[in-house]
Amino acid sequence: MKLGDSCPLDGCDGALHRISGAVLAEVAAMPVTLHSPTLPKALLKAPIPTAGERAALVARDRAHLICPICDAYALGAEFENGAPIEDATGRSTTIHEIFDARDAARRG
Numbered sequence: 001m002k003l004g005d006s007c008p009l010d011g012c013d014g015a016l017h018r019i020s021g022a023v024l025a026e027v028a029a030m031p032v033t034l035h036s037p038t039l040p041k042a043l044l045k046a047p048i049p050t051a052g053e054r055a056a057l058v059a060r061d062r063a064h065l066i067c068p069i070c071d072a073y074a075l076g077a078e079f080e081n082g083a084p085i086e087d088a089t090g091r092s093t094t095i096h097e098i099f100d101a102r103d104a105a106r107r108g
């Protein structure tokens with residue numbers, strides 16, 4: 001799987017985005033459930049390790065693939081500031097911009 005591919009989760013229409021290891025470690029340090037099938041398996045397994053343990057599992061020196069639809073909440077959808085992620089063109093975006101674009105596309 002690579003950047004821009006469709007999310008492999010059945011029924012999800014998200015496209016895979018890139019998240020830096022440093023940002024993913026920040027996201028993983030929050031008490032939220034992570035779902036993207038492209039994330040390191042240890043981050044997803046139940047029972048969920050504590051947030052601190054999970055952040056320690058993230059390789060910070062490389063980027064990871066994340067589905068912004070599967071992990072909308074973890075990426076800050078319900079908060080003012082979304083975690084920075086990159087789309088398939090390398091542009092920095094947030095879950096809020098992705099949702100806005102989807103809404104606009106839906107309205108036509």
Ligand SMILES: [Zn+2]
Pocket residue numbers: 007008009012013014036067068069070071
């Ligand atoms: Zn997904």
